[in-house]
Amino acid sequence: xxxxxxxxxxxxxxxxxxxxxxxxxxxxxxxxxxxxxxxxxxxxxxxxxxxxxxxxxxxxxxxxxxxxxxxxxxxxxxxxxxxxxxxxxxxxxxxxxxxxxxxxxxxxxxxxxxxxxxxxxxxxxxxxxxxxxxxxxxxxxxxxxxxxxxxxxxxxxxxxxxxxxxxxxxxxxxxxxxxxxxxxxxxxxxxxxxxxxxxxxxxxxxxxxxxxxxxxxxxxxxxxxxxxxxxxxxxxxxxxxxxxxxxxxxxxxxxxxxxxxxxxxxxxxxxxxxxxxxxxxxxxxxxxxxxxxxxxxxxxxxxxxxxxxxxxxxxxxxxxxxxxxxxxxxxxxxxxxxxxxxxxxxxxxxxxxxxxxxxxxxxxxxxxxxxxxxxxxxxxxxxxxxxxxxxxxxxxxxxxxxxxxxxxxxxxxxxxxxxxxxxxxxxxxxxxxxxxxxxxxxxxxxxxxxxxxxxxxxxxxxxxxxxxxxxxxxxxxxxxxxxxxxxxxxxxxxxxxxxxxxxxxxxxxxxxxxxxxxxxxxxxxxxxxxxxxxxxxxxxxxxxxxxxxxxxxxxxxxxxxxxxxxxxxxxxxxxxxxxxxxxxxxxxxxxxxxxxxxxxxxxxxxxxxxxxxxxxxxxxxxxxxxxxxxxxxxxxxxxxxxxxxxxxxxxxxxxxxxxxxxxxxxxxxxxxxxxxxxxxxxxxxxxxxxxxxxxxxxxxxxxxxxxxxxxxxxxxxxxxxxxxxxxxxxxxxxxxxxxx
Ligand code: NAI
Numbered sequence: 001x002x003x004x005x006x007x008x009x010x011x012x013x014x015x016x017x018x019x020x021x022x023x024x025x026x027x028x029x030x031x032x033x034x035x036x037x038x039x040x041x042x043x044x045x046x047x048x049x050x051x052x053x054x055x056x057x058x059x060x061x062x063x064x065x066x067x068x069x070x071x072x073x074x075x076x077x078x079x080x081x082x083x084x085x086x087x088x089x090x091x092x093x094x095x096x097x098x099x100x101x102x103x104x105x106x107x108x109x110x111x112x113x114x115x116x117x118x119x120x121x122x123x124x125x126x127x128x129x130x131x132x133x134x135x136x137x138x139x140x141x142x143x144x145x146x147x148x149x150x151x152x153x154x155x156x157x158x159x160x161x162x163x164x165x166x167x168x169x170x171x172x173x174x175x176x177x178x179x180x181x182x183x184x185x186x187x188x189x190x191x192x193x194x195x196x197x198x199x200x201x202x203x204x205x206x207x208x209x210x211x212x213x214x215x216x217x218x219x220x221x222x223x224x225x226x227x228x229x230x231x232x233x234x235x236x237x238x239x240x241x242x243x244x245x246x247x248x249x250x251x252x253x254x255x256x257x258x259x260x261x262x263x264x265x266x267x268x269x270x271x272x273x274x275x276x277x278x279x280x281x282x283x284x285x286x287x288x289x290x291x292x293x294x295x296x297x298x299x300x301x302x303x304x305x306x307x308x309x310x311x312x313x314x315x316x317x318x319x320x321x322x323x324x325x326x327x328x329x330x331x332x333x334x335x336x337x338x339x340x341x342x343x344x345x346x347x348x349x350x351x352x353x354x355x356x357x358x359x360x361x362x363x364x365x366x367x368x369x370x371x372x373x374x375x376x377x378x379x380x381x382x383x384x385x386x387x388x389x390x391x392x393x394x395x396x397x398x399x400x401x402x403x404x405x406x407x408x409x410x411x412x413x414x415x416x417x418x419x420x421x422x423x424x425x426x427x428x429x430x431x432x433x434x435x436x437x438x439x440x441x442x443x444x445x446x447x448x449x450x451x452x453x454x455x456x457x458x459x460x461x462x463x464x465x466x467x468x469x470x471x472x473x474x475x476x477x478x479x480x481x482x483x484x485x486x487x488x489x490x491x492x493x494x495x496x497x498x499x500x501x502x503x504x505x506x507x508x509x510x511x512x513x514x515x516x517x518x519x520x521x522x523x524x525x526x527x528x529x530x531x532x533x534x535x536x537x538x539x540x541x542x543x544x545x546x547x548x549x550x551x552x553x554x555x556x557x558x559x560x561x562x563x564x565x566x567x568x569x570x571x572x573x574x575x576x577x578x579x580x581x582x583x584x585x586x587x588x589x590x591x592x593x594x595x596x597x598x599x600x601x602x603x604x605x606x607x608x609x610x611x612x613x614x615x616x617x618x619x620x621x622x623x624x625x626x627x628x629x630x631x632x633x634x635x636x637x638x639x640x641x642x643x644x645x646x647x648x649x650x651x652x653x654x655x656x657x658x659x660x661x662x663x664x665x666x667x668x669x670x671x672x673x674x675x676x677x678x679x680x681x682x683x684x685x686x687x688x689x690x691x692x693x694x695x696x697x698x699x700x701x702x703x704x705x706x707x708x709x710x711x712x713x714x715x716x717x718x719x720x721x722x723x724x725x726x727x728x729x730x731x732x733x734x735x736x737x738x739x740x
Pocket of ligand 1: 114140
């Protein structure tokens with residue numbers, strides 16, 4: 001079955017997200033709603049969305065819009081019709097009647113419902129119609145969330161479901177998991193339960209919301225929004241509706257019922273308009289007094305707001321065992337929450353799926369957890385877990401495990417896909433080395449380096465791992481959210497605070513050395529990024545020999561924002577790339593001026609389509625929709641390059657002083673228009689110094705080392721200034737830029 005044309009009905013949050021993502025896959029799609037005006041507005045929203053739902057905004061017109069009365073004929077042409085209208089069964093039934101009257105023979109019809117069982121959705125369909133009907137449950141935002149749950153009915157044509165799954169995997173890049181027809185399917189059943197446990201335990205143990213979020217967050221491998229922050233993000237009222245639906249659908253003795261009970265404070269928040277970020281605030285709120293914005297947090301006992309106090313557990317990497325063994329209330333809270341999640345998830349096997357691993361993967365793909373409940377159990381250790389757990393009656397999974405005591409119960413990961421992923425091969429790879437910031441694995445005839453720090457920020461240890469791993473062909477990739485957000489700025493600031501600039505210089509030199517080793521290693525080096533690939537992270541990528549990039553990357557050189565210039569070869573490589581253009585052949589200043597503009601403005605690209613015109617990526621770099629396929633693609637690149645020869649060194653002829661003056665003219669204009677301030681001028685001038693080649697002229701040829709030296713000197717001059725240090729501190733504490 002070929003899916004060549006798709007119609008999406010309902011152009012709200014989900015319908016528009018699905019249409020945008022089909023457009024990303026170059027599949028012709030029409031978005032229908034009650035009126036064309038509504039679907040046109042949806043298209044505007046897609047166009048303006050941040051983070052962008054489209055890989056390429058210029059393709060917006062490829063999403064056709066219309067209404068269900070005048071334009072329903074498009075359904076006759078569609079190979080797949082996705083229903084994403086409001087969650088009301090009467091409306092959905094009416095739409096199905098109309099779709100099945102009009103659809104092309106054999107076309108697939110699916111619903112994006114998050115809670116209505118397929119039994120109910122399909123109750124009015126004929127046996128023949130049921131063959132082609134299923135649930136395709138996408139997660140919001142569709143482009144970015146990896147999970148797609150597919151729910152079958154007993155009449156389905158299984159070949160068709162399989163080809164839909166393949167299409168969604170390969171063309172749309174989704175982790176498509178087929179699951180049973182049970183309330184909330186996999187992701188929401190466990191995800192919402194986990195949130196409720198985290199919330200009710202915080203009330204019971206009298207934790208502040210900041211304390212609960214500090215535990216039920218990064219230390220557990222869960223996004224930093226935690227539980228209360230996530231509640232505010234989703235909408236407290238929406239969560240209440242979700243809970244009502246679970247209460248109605250689940251049996252009375254389901255453990256979910258205990259944690260889904262209405263909490264008086266939550267009801268009060270909703271009743272008074274505190275529905276979360278979209279409302280007046282929620283568990284957290286921003287209090288504006290004068291020019292200042294102060295983040296406040298609610299007291300769960302009194303309902304009063306006070307200034308939010310950041311709680312830092314001092315945990316840098318996920319270690320479930322360390323967390324639950326802490327001898328403080330955080331350790332106790334972590335154990336209570338984690339053990340209940342493990343108990344609940346395991347009690348649902350095989351009811352919601354016969355593969356427990358699917359639950360873990362659904363939590364990774366749909367909730368961005370670093371590990372699911374069963375992996376948490378694995379890392380706690382079977383014996384250890386059973387020595388602490390009280391009762392687990394009627395839980396077949398735990399009963400069996402308590403008897404077998406099999407510490408190796410877990411088996412393979414990512415059973416839902418045939419793709420050979422990093423997650424699947426890791427257990428059979430040899431762990432060659434591990435330090436505080438990275439791991440090296442040897443798989444067959446090549447190495448894999450995974451960064452392991454927060455946001456995969458880079459430091460000495462990351463560099464060590466990269467350097468040491470070049471004794472074989474190398475793939476740099478990981479399974480976390482970011483490829484690398486750049487050099488670890490806190491680490492750099494620790495030296496700066498002590499006035500120890502020599503150590504910073506030594507580190508930057510080591511970084512440069514490492515990048516040189518990557519580029520000129522006798523074996524090929526492949527970077528396979530997903531997520532943030534910024535600053536130093538980009539410098540690793542740009543000095544790799546090959547790239548296989550996920551379509552969801554945010555890539556760029558952003559150093560100027562924190563008052564620095566790229567010093568790991570970023571200026572050098574961008575200069576080289578731009579100097580290979582036709583324009584640069586006739587104008588020696590063309591490339592440096594272009595790069596001055598790109599790095600000066602710290603331009604970032606939010607997809608490969610945006611990255612190529614900036615030359616952050618090259619046309620030959622692989623661009624891949626399904627993140628799971630990055631490993632296979634990277635591996636292919638290594639094997640296609642058995643006869644790899646390292647690149648030749650780049651040479652540069654730059655104009656020097658007159659070019660620098662041209663750049664300073666650009667800066668003067670920005671300064672006069674107050675777009676940049678004093679330090680902006682200073683940073684720009686240092687960047688101009690690097691990109692013009694410093695004290696040189698067109699007759700002199702500069703080597704890569706000359707460029708590295710210019711980068712390093714400018715970097716050092718800048719890091720020594722108070723203004724750059726102010727910028728770094730501000731960005732580290734607020735996540736925002738400081739303009740000074
Ligand atoms: P929404 O409220 O944002 O959009 C629903 C759209 O359906 C509106 O544009 C409305 O005008 C349109 N509509 C209503 N009746 C219609 C009809 N008879 N014909 C055509 N269009 C009609 O809703 P949202 O959030 O996009 O949800 C859609 C579906 O996706 C629901 O079934 C929901 O449960 C499910 N879902 C929602 C998620 C979310 O995060 N919002 C996540 C996953 C699933």
